Amino acid sequence: MANTNCQTHGPQKATFVCVHAVDTLYDRRPRGFHWTSVDDEDPCGWCEECHERYLAAGEEWVGEAEAKLDAKLLCIDCFRSLIRLNGFN
Ligand SMILES: [Zn+2]
Ligand SMILES: [Zn+2]
Known part of the structure; x- marks a missing residue:
């Protein structure tokens, strides 16, 4: 299991999220x-x-799907924030 050191949440389990979904953390x-x-x-x-x-x-x-994903590393707490920001629980 990969770990990351989040600026907001400290050492946490790592997740991978497409670059577009990461933008939602910043512009909501x-x-x-x-x-x-x-x-x-x-x-x-x-x-x-x-x-x-x-x-x-x-x-x-594969192909364009993979090329445009441009996945970024996020901590699991940021990942959970994204789920909430998109209206899921
Ligand atoms: Zn995306
Ligand atoms: Zn975080």
């Missing part, structure tokens, strides 16, 4: 959010537009 504008379970070893999340590219690629992270 929901972009939709799809994610694997927060209990996964390395949880991943992505925005609605990435999800549409993922579906178009046959539900695989």
